[in-house]
Amino acid sequence: MAAYQKGDLAAFAELVARHEKRLWNFLRRFVRDEATAEDLLQEVFLRVVKSAVQWQPSAKVSTWLFTIARNLCTDQARRAEFRRAESLDQVKAGEGDSGLRRIDRVAAASGDAETEVMGREIASLVDRAVGELPVEQREVFLMREVMDMSFAEIAAQVGASEPTVKSRMRYALQRLRSKLGELHETAGAAAAEGTP
Amino acid sequence: MKCSEVSSLLVDFLYDEMPAAERREFLAHVEGCASCSAEVKATSSTLGHARAALRGPLAQDPPARVRARVLEAAQAALAAKASDSAKPRTARAPEPEGFFARLWRTPWLVPALGAAGVATVVLLVRVIKNPQVIPDQKPAVTETLTQPPAEPPGLHQAQPRPETESKPLAGLAPKRTQPKMPAAEFDHNSDAESKHAASAGKPHLATRARDNPVTAGRKLARSADELSGAGGEAPMLAPLGQASVGKGGGAASMPSRKDEESLGAVAKAGPGTVAAESPSTNRWAEPPPPRAVAAPVASAAAPAAAQPAPAKKAKAFANLDEMQKSAADQGLSRSAEREKAKAPMRLPPAEHAAQAEGPADKKGANKETLSFEERVRKAEKLFAEKKWAEAAAAFRALIAQAPSNPAAKTWRERVAAADQAQEQARAAKARKAASSDDALDGL
Numbered sequence: 001m002a003a004y005q006k007g008d009l010a011a012f013a014e015l016v017a018r019h020e021k022r023l024w025n026f027l028r029r030f031v032r033d034e035a036t037a038e039d040l041l042q043e044v045f046l047r048v049v050k051s052a053v054q055w056q057p058s059a060k061v062s063t064w065l066f067t068i069a070r071n072l073c074t075d076q077a078r079r080a081e082f083r084r085a086e087s088l089d090q091v092k093a094g095e096g097d098s099g100l101r102r103i104d105r106v107a108a109a110s111g112d113a114e115t116e117v118m119g120r121e122i123a124s125l126v127d128r129a130v131g132e133l134p135v136e137q138r139e140v141f142l143m144r145e146v147m148d149m150s151f152a153e154i155a156a157q158v159g160a161s162e163p164t165v166k167s168r169m170r171y172a173l174q175r176l177r178s179k180l181g182e183l184h185e186t187a188g189a190a191a192a193e194g195t196p
Numbered sequence: 197m198k199c200s201e202v203s204s205l206l207v208d209f210l211y212d213e214m215p216a217a218e219r220r221e222f223l224a225h226v227e228g229c230a231s232c233s234a235e236v237k238a239t240s241s242t243l244g245h246a247r248a249a250l251r252g253p254l255a256q257d258p259p260a261r262v263r264a265r266v267l268e269a270a271q272a273a274l275a276a277k278a279s280d281s282a283k284p285r286t287a288r289a290p291e292p293e294g295f296f297a298r299l300w301r302t303p304w305l306v307p308a309l310g311a312a313g314v315a316t317v318v319l320l321v322r323v324i325k326n327p328q329v330i331p332d333q334k335p336a337v338t339e340t341l342t343q344p345p346a347e348p349p350g351l352h353q354a355q356p357r358p359e360t361e362s363k364p365l366a367g368l369a370p371k372r373t374q375p376k377m378p379a380a381e382f383d384h385n386s387d388a389e390s391k392h393a394a395s396a397g398k399p400h401l402a403t404r405a406r407d408n409p410v411t412a413g414r415k416l417a418r419s420a421d422e423l424s425g426a427g428g429e430a431p432m433l434a435p436l437g438q439a440s441v442g443k444g445g446g447a448a449s450m451p452s453r454k455d456e457e458s459l460g461a462v463a464k465a466g467p468g469t470v471a472a473e474s475p476s477t478n479r480w481a482e483p484p485p486p487r488a489v490a491a492p493v494a495s496a497a498a499p500a501a502a503q504p505a506p507a508k509k510a511k512a513f514a515n516l517d518e519m520q521k522s523a524a525d526q527g528l529s530r531s532a533e534r535e536k537a538k539a540p541m542r543l544p545p546a547e548h549a550a551q552a553e554g555p556a557d558k559k560g561a562n563k564e565t566l567s568f569e570e571r572v573r574k575a576e577k578l579f580a581e582k583k584w585a586e587a588a589a590a591f592r593a594l595i596a597q598a599p600s601n602p603a604a605k606t607w608r609e610r611v612a613a614a615d616q617a618q619e620q621a622r623a624a625k626a627r628k629a630a631s632s633d634d635a636l637d638g639l
Binding site: 007016023025141167177 | 203204206207208210211213238239241242243245246247248249250251252253254255256257258259262263265266267269270271273274277278
């Protein structure tokens with residue numbers, strides 16, 4: 001960032017490359033809409049460009065980036081409160097066609113191709129489960145698992161105490177477990193059957 | 197450790213943020229508690245699956261177009277920054293510091309200056325059209341009506357107040373104590389004044405003409421105020437050929453400037469007191485009507501009584517008269533008229549008599565004064581129009597009427613000039629006739 005302040009565009013490109021993936025995944029999971037996440041990611045870096053002069057070397061770039069991203073997400077969540085994105089619900093409607101739950105289809109898969117399919121299905125299930133978390137729990141979960149932030153950093157970002165952040169994380173995990181429980185049980189049973 | 201504690205410490209255990217001793221205690225409880233063990237295993241498995249999904253299949257790269265747009269914007273920002281940093285060194289020239297440059301930088305000054313200019317122009321136009329909007333402005337005295345008599349020595353010592361001071365009319369404004377003048381300077385004889393006024397039918401005047409003919413009218417009125425302030429009673433308006441005197445006493449209210457201007461003219465004659473009407477006294481207050489107060493006294497009105505006096509004071513008569521007329525035209529003497537309506541209640545019997553007889557005489561004197569002025573103006577007009585014979589006759593009449601008038605010298609000169617011009621005209625006419633005869637003879 002200091003190099004970019006001096007006019008080094010390559011330094012800024014490296015900064016983007018270093019942080020864009022995590023920001024993208026955080027934004028995508030948080031807003032649950034790819035197009036919106038794309039706009040927000042671009043806005044994050046544009047704000048960095050605009051505010052590059054004001055950046056102080058003492059500040060951590062990743063923290064600064066995430067602060068911008070979180071503020072954008074918060075604004076977006078307020079706007080989308082009354083028009084919830086239902087992209088995942090559309091996928092849910094498509095499930096009814098086969099008459100089987102996704103977890104059932106994942107559990108029915110076998111072989112490498114089937115394992116790959118199962119991995120994508122699990123990921124989709126996790127994606128859906130994370131998206132259905134309450135905002136405060138989703139925020140803490142994504143900060144920790146996607147942005148690799150410590151609970152102390154998360155607490156500083158969200159403006160809550162560290163025990164509160166951990167409590168939110170615990171509730172988030174309990175919700176995910178309830179969503180992924182059948183998958184967990186099914187996967188465990190499949191593993192037991194495969195074991196000689 | 198209890199099961200509830202295990203549930204609350206589950207996150208710390210999963211993320212390995214638990215002290216070693218607490219961790220051992222935690223594991224000891226979990227190993228001995230089936231429910232806690234199942235919960236820990238299930239939550240750990242869920243977290244493992246979610247983490248694997250988020251960092252595996254769900255970890256996607258952002259669209260490349262986002263990076264392209266961002267880098268493009270960053271490059272544009274760098275270019276703009278570079279241009280901005282280059283501009284100050286090359287484009288910043290010393291700004292002009294002239295009046296218009298400063299005006300341009302402070303645009304609010306433009307309407308302000310414009311409004312001030314318009315106001316100035318309007319004021320100038322008003323002043324040009326009506327010079328009397330300026331309070332101190334007096335009409336120029338160009339004509340002399342008569343020669344005022346010599347003043348008593350005491351009156352010369354009365355000093356006028358400053359020009360800017362304004363005096364309210366008696367009864368219409370708070371009374372003020374005026375600086376007292378030495379009473380000995382005046383011949384205080386109110387009874388005699390009353391008699392004079394009653395016999396002459398003139399309002400009381402009390403002031404003297406100053407040496408400056410231009411400001412004589414105002415100073416006369418002020419002198420009257422001073423006299424009334426010094427004596428507490430305004431001296432009566434001196435009738436023709438009689439001196440007016442003031443009477444010592446207390447303070448008196450002073451007329452306003454407008455009212456001063458509406459006061460009557462100065463009487464001239466008698467022992468030499470130039471008197472001006474003063475409504476400021478309580479006892480003698482007789483507010484002068486705008487026109488009737490003029491007690492002028494031109495030698496035509498009382499030629500026999502008129503005595504030689506300084507010409508400057510005589511000019512003041514005309515000055516006061518003109519001011520009186522202008523004040524009457526502008527309605528400035530309304531307060532004086534109101535005061536006049538109250539005056540009979542305060543007037544002594546002699547004053548009542550004078551007031552009862554006054555208006556007709558005043559009008560007559562004023563008319564005579566005006567006729568004299570008109571004659572002077574007419575003579576000047578005839579002279580200007582080169583009607584030599586008529587002009588000479590008019591000036592001769594004026595000279596005969598007021599031979600000691602300071603303007604008489606001028607009149608005589610104009611008579612001589614008119615006569616000379618007539619002679620020249622006659623000679624030219626004769627030459628023309630002669631040349632015509634010669635031409636006819638030649639034919």
